[in-house]
Amino acid sequence: MLVARELELAALDELLDTGGIVVIEGGPGLGKTALVEECVARARRGGWRTLRAQGSELEVGFSFGVVRQLFERDLASMTEADRGRAFAGPAALAGDFLIGRDRVVDAHDTSFALLHGLYWLTANLAGDGSLLVAVDDAHWADSVSMRWLGYLARRLEGLSVAVVVAMRPSEVAASDRFVSAITSVASVLRPGLLDVAAAAAVVRNVLGSRVSDARCAALWRASGGNPFYLGELLRGGSRAMQHDAIERPGGLERPTDVVTRHVATRIRRLDPGAALLAGALAILGDGCELRHAAAVTGMDLDTASQLAAGLVDVEVLGASDPPRFLHPIVRAAVESSLSADERRRFHRAAATELAADRAAPGQVAAHLMRVSPAADAWVLGCLRTAARLAMASGAPVEASELLRRALAEPPAPQERVEVLRELAAADVTAGRASAVDWVEEALSLTADQRARAAIAHEVAQTYAALFRWVEAVDVTDRALVEIGDRDAALSALLEAELVVDGMHDAR
Numbered sequence: 001m002l003v004a005r006e007l008e009l010a011a012l013d014e015l016l017d018t019g020g021i022v023v024i025e026g027g028p029g030l031g032k033t034a035l036v037e038e039c040v041a042r043a044r045r046g047g048w049r050t051l052r053a054q055g056s057e058l059e060v061g062f063s064f065g066v067v068r069q070l071f072e073r074d075l076a077s078m079t080e081a082d083r084g085r086a087f088a089g090p091a092a093l094a095g096d097f098l099i100g101r102d103r104v105v106d107a108h109d110t111s112f113a114l115l116h117g118l119y120w121l122t123a124n125l126a127g128d129g130s131l132l133v134a135v136d137d138a139h140w141a142d143s144v145s146m147r148w149l150g151y152l153a154r155r156l157e158g159l160s161v162a163v164v165v166a167m168r169p170s171e172v173a174a175s176d177r178f179v180s181a182i183t184s185v186a187s188v189l190r191p192g193l194l195d196v197a198a199a200a201a202v203v204r205n206v207l208g209s210r211v212s213d214a215r216c217a218a219l220w221r222a223s224g225g226n227p228f229y230l231g232e233l234l235r236g237g238s239r240a241m242q243h244d245a246i247e248r249p250g251g252l253e254r255p256t257d258v259v260t261r262h263v264a265t266r267i268r269r270l271d272p273g274a275a276l277l278a279g280a281l282a283i284l285g286d287g288c289e290l291r292h293a294a295a296v297t298g299m300d301l302d303t304a305s306q307l308a309a310g311l312v313d314v315e316v317l318g319a320s321d322p323p324r325f326l327h328p329i330v331r332a333a334v335e336s337s338l339s340a341d342e343r344r345r346f347h348r349a350a351a352t353e354l355a356a357d358r359a360a361p362g363q364v365a366a367h368l369m370r371v372s373p374a375a376d377a378w379v380l381g382c383l384r385t386a387a388r389l390a391m392a393s394g395a396p397v398e399a400s401e402l403l404r405r406a407l408a409e410p411p412a413p414q415e416r417v418e419v420l421r422e423l424a425a426a427d428v429t430a431g432r433a434s435a436v437d438w439v440e441e442a443l444s445l446t447a448d449q450r451a452r453a454a455i456a457h458e459v460a461q462t463y464a465a466l467f468r469w470v471e472a473v474d475v476t477d478r479a480l481v482e483i484g485d486r487d488a489a490l491s492a493l494l495e496a497e498l499v500v501d502g503m504h505d506a507r
């Protein structure tokens with residue numbers, strides 16, 4: 001039961017009455033998810049269709065990860081006819097994107113057309129009824145999904161669609177324009193810390209009505225009024241720990257350290273395999289498949305199911321199918337208990353399992369970004385594919401990060417030139433000056449005359465995109481001399497580049 005949230009719940013009821021968008025802001029443990037859940041429950045009771053997604057720390061760089069979560073489950077459970085209606089009209093492009101997983105749509109304005117297609121898909125799904133779009137932990141959502149949410153938020157007028165977004169404001173960069181595009185059109189709710197009376201109500205809900213005022217007040221002080229920490233102190237009947245915390249109110253230990261210690265103690269009550277499974281689940285993240293976690297640890301699925309049930313009993317997991325931690329703070333606590341080496345091993349195994357199961361390349365790459373470089377051709381291929389998809393969906397910064405990691409793998413000398421050119425293209429689209437270094441290196445590594453002319457053209461275009469006209473002219477000049485009369489088409493291309501760049505070069 002939620003205490004002291006009457007205002008917030010009234011605002012969510014209003015959202016369901018009128019449509020529009022509500023943003024719930026607050027630090028970890030303040031009750032954002034609880035409010036989102038309540039909003040979803042109320043919508044479902046009212047016969048609404050609901051689409052849900054949750055950002056995760058791991059998948060911040062996986063473009064459209066949150067959008068995929070929102071739609072994929074709903075689409076998978078549809079009949080062919082319903083799907084036809086969902087993808088009618090301008091929504092067709094969204095269909096290509098969401099169903100044809102690996103397809104790179106190679107249009108120049110893909111990203112914008114896709115935003116528009118996804119908007120129409122949302123409108124079609126709302127149809128004659130009403131639709132709630134709920135995004136939790138949006139501070140970890142990928143930037144393109146946030147861009148789309150902003151696009152949707154500004155076009156809700158006339159649709160029977162309501163949007164609820166929860167996020168930790170301190171964990172999004174203040175300059176993040178996609179976030180401000182959303183908050184500027186939303187009603188913002190900021191659930192606060194519980195006061196002593198509200199905390200006492202929570203304590204008595206759990207421990208019974210006979211708990212003394214003094215004890216309630218001590219628990220309130222120890223938790224700082226944060227509902228999650230209060231719950232943690234009351235968890236699992238661990239009375240010793242309650243005293244422990246109460247005797248050292250505001251003690252030297254940080255709250256997150258207290259949680260890490262509590263969680264470790266709870267896991268130790270179970271079979272030793274439970275710690276291993278919890279570690280794999282922390283790496284795979286909320287909502288993963290239990291069979292993937294089982295495979296990562298090398299245990300069979302039955303054993304994993306039993307252990308997961310145990311982890312639910314000791315309140316480390318909130319659910320076992322699909323597995324979900326009780327709270328992101330608990331997931332982070334389990335992850336922090338792994339050694340750096342264990343983390344890397346789990347990420348590598350997770351990538352293999354996900355790829356074998358045909359997961360989206362961006363999801364596989366999210367794990368590979370956390371694996372040590374090992375000149376592995378498979379890893380390199382996955383990173384490049386994911387980067388191509390990121391570019392096609394309008395996420396050059398993410399593509400750039402993937403390709404930087406690919407370059408560190410490192411590629412074989414022949415492949416290096418290709419990776420450098422892709423990285424330069426990503427960087428220049430992202431407005432990063434380093435684009436020049438990559439494409440210059442690609443040129444210096446290339447001996448073949450025709451290939452050199454083509455890359456020189458890219459070098460010139462890169463300089464031009466960064467308004468460095470003098471260098472653009474110089475590099476084109478040199479390339480023209482080099483190619484001589486060996487290739488008329490390439491020469492013409494370079495001549496044209498020279499004309500354009502030359503207009504800006506005062507010489």
Ligand SMILES: Nc1ncnc2c1ncn2[C@@H]1O[C@H](COP(=O)(O)OP(=O)(O)O)[C@@H](O)[C@H]1O
Nearest residue numbers: 001002003005028029030031032033034227228
């Ligand atoms: N107002 C409240 N009254 C009672 N319990 C609450 C309240 N808000 C949150 N909780 C509980 O505190 C815990 C943390 O809340 P959660 O919604 O997960 O926080 P957040 O999403 O902001 O990190 C959950 O167990 C939740 O049920």
Ligand SMILES: [Mg+2]
Nearest residue numbers: 032033136137
């Ligand atoms: Mg939450």
